Amino acid sequence: MINQGSQGLILDFLNVLEYWDHILAGFLSTMWLYIWALVLGFILGLFLALLRQYGGRILSRISSAYIEVIRGTPLLVQLFLIYFAPYSINALLKAENIPTIPIGGWNFYVILRLWDKNVVFIFLNHQVLIGILVLGLNSAAYQAEYFRGSLMSVGSGQLLAAQSLGFSKIGGIRHIVLPQALRRVIPAWSNEAVYLPKYTVVVFYIGVVELFAQAHYIVTETFLSLPTYLIIAVVFLITITIISKGLDVLYSRKRIPGL
Amino acid sequence: MNKPVLRVLDVWKSYGELEVLKGISFDVEEREVKVIFGPSGSGKSTLLRCINLLDPPDKGLIYLRGENLTVPGVDLNMMRTRIGMVFQQFNLFSHLKAIDNVSIALQRVKGFTKEEARKKAYDALERVKMSNWADHYPAQLSGGQQQRVGIARALAMEPDVVLFDEPTSALDPELIGEVLQVMLDIAKSGTTMIVVTHEMGFARAVASEMIFIDDGVISERGTPDHFFKSPESERVKNFLHKLDILYGGYEKLLKE
Numbered sequence: 001m002i003n004q005g006s007q008g009l010i011l012d013f014l015n016v017l018e019y020w021d022h023i024l025a026g027f028l029s030t031m032w033l034y035i036w037a038l039v040l041g042f043i044l045g046l047f048l049a050l051l052r053q054y055g056g057r058i059l060s061r062i063s064s065a066y067i068e069v070i071r072g073t074p075l076l077v078q079l080f081l082i083y084f085a086p087y088s089i090n091a092l093l094k095a096e097n098i099p100t101i102p103i104g105g106w107n108f109y110v111i112l113r114l115w116d117k118n119v120v121f122i123f124l125n126h127q128v129l130i131g132i133l134v135l136g137l138n139s140a141a142y143q144a145e146y147f148r149g150s151l152m153s154v155g156s157g158q159l160l161a162a163q164s165l166g167f168s169k170i171g172g173i174r175h176i177v178l179p180q181a182l183r184r185v186i187p188a189w190s191n192e193a194v195y196l197p198k199y200t201v202v203v204f205y206i207g208v209v210e211l212f213a214q215a216h217y218i219v220t221e222t223f224l225s226l227p228t229y230l231i232i233a234v235v236f237l238i239t240i241t242i243i244s245k246g247l248d249v250l251y252s253r254k255r256i257p258g259l
Numbered sequence: 260m261n262k263p264v265l266r267v268l269d270v271w272k273s274y275g276e277l278e279v280l281k282g283i284s285f286d287v288e289e290r291e292v293k294v295i296f297g298p299s300g301s302g303k304s305t306l307l308r309c310i311n312l313l314d315p316p317d318k319g320l321i322y323l324r325g326e327n328l329t330v331p332g333v334d335l336n337m338m339r340t341r342i343g344m345v346f347q348q349f350n351l352f353s354h355l356k357a358i359d360n361v362s363i364a365l366q367r368v369k370g371f372t373k374e375e376a377r378k379k380a381y382d383a384l385e386r387v388k389m390s391n392w393a394d395h396y397p398a399q400l401s402g403g404q405q406q407r408v409g410i411a412r413a414l415a416m417e418p419d420v421v422l423f424d425e426p427t428s429a430l431d432p433e434l435i436g437e438v439l440q441v442m443l444d445i446a447k448s449g450t451t452m453i454v455v456t457h458e459m460g461f462a463r464a465v466a467s468e469m470i471f472i473d474d475g476v477i478s479e480r481g482t483p484d485h486f487f488k489s490p491e492s493e494r495v496k497n498f499l500h501k502l503d504i505l506y507g508g509y510e511k512l513l514k515e
Binding site (some may be wrong): 059160161162163176179183256258 | 269311313328336337340342343344346348351352354363364367368369395396397398399412413415416
């Protein structure tokens with residue numbers, strides 16, 4: 001960087017932006033992982049929270065144990081455990097001369113032709129599947145705790161009143177408690193909704209070609225690490241700002257009047 | 260003689276070491292208004308929750324129109340549609356408008372169509388003079404209005420008996436009147452009621468029998484006339500005297 005100054009820096013940025021097809025492919029992949037992980041985490045997390053809150057002694061302990069194990073171990077460790085487990089099992093099977101499980105080697109992808117470039121978006125293969133699964137299972141534990149907090153905040157009087165009208169416990173939870181809890185949870189839950197896109201970068205380590213992997217690729221091609229990672233950071237920043245504002249709007253639209 | 264609407268037979272309830280109810284028995288006949296009163300902590304609210312088995316008694320029997328509720332295999336959810344309950348803290352469903360608070364169980368539990376349920380809910384709100392507020396959410400209503408919606412919610416199910424758990428004790432004094440007026444109206448229209456309250460004016464006006472509960476047992480029972488003219492035990496005399504002072508008889512306090 002001898003000759004350049006600020007003009008050179010701008011050229012570096014433009015140079016990196018030449019790879020917009022890679023940035024776009026990475027962004028699509030990151031969002032794809034994020035949405036499925038969030039949905040999986042939502043469904044499983046809500047289920048875990050209901051079990052922990054209303055499941056009675058045994059089920060609530062199973063749910064608590066799951067939540068504590070997930071929250072107590074690093075995401076990357078969980079990812080590697082689940083990613084490598086089939087290989088370890090295969091090694092054992094092979095030693096016993098039992099046919100092994102086929103792993104990987106399949107890809108579902110679309111190629112989007114935009115201007116003069118091809119944007120390759122792999123939406124499902126072995127790595128993506130494991131990535132979504134691990135991120136979703138992990139997010140479920142955190143989401144469960146947000147849901148449990150909001151279930152508790154609804155107050156026992158609501159379920160009592162529902163039961164006094166003849167609702168079963170499950171009916172009362174479904175029609176009276178949950179509609180309130182899901183409204184109340186939005187501000188706290190938005191934490192998880194904005195953390196998760198950033199956590200998706202860990203799947204880079206098992207070979208999912210998402211935004212961070214694409215950044216890595218661009219850096220190895222151009223050696224322009226500062227502009228590349230700055231652009232990646234800005235892409236995340238904009239995405240997360242949109243998610244966060246969107247949830248604010250959802251919360252104010254769904255607010256219970258007078259409360 | 261007709262069968263009593265509700266028969267409570269030797270009900271016992273304890274929480275750990277603490278014995279709250281120690282053998283309570285009484286019958287409630289059709290169109291009767293039973294007023295239950297007594298010192299706080301004497302088990303009145305627990306008794307009501309034992310009656311609809313939200314808090315099942317340890318021992319004792321509850322009959323609703325001759326059907327034993329305290330045997331296994333009874334569809335308690337179905338039974339509870341026939342026992343209304345009005346709560347001290349109202350417990351309105353805060354995410355639902357007044358009309359939906361009243362109609363939701365008609366629709367989801369009793370299986371009426373949405374239109375039928377709304378019609379019945381509107382009629383019930385009319386009875387408690389809240390139909391003009393049908394589209395308001397609980398947090399937009401005063402405590403007295405919320406409690407009237409709570410009463411409408413219980414009445415709309417057309418229960419055999421309605422339990423009132425200190426319905427006015429969470430209200431500001433100037434809001435108590437409107438709720439008591441509604442309760443008087445529905446009592447006079449023949450609703451069978453069990454009311455836990457310290458509103459002695461209400462008891463005097465409509466109670467068919469008053470039951471004084473102290474320390475988990477019925478220590479005295481009788482007509483309002485009996486209690487206000489010649490109560491037997493010192494305990495009851497004392498208690499009524501204190502209530503009297505609380506509700507404005509402060510001259511007596513000055514004399515002491």
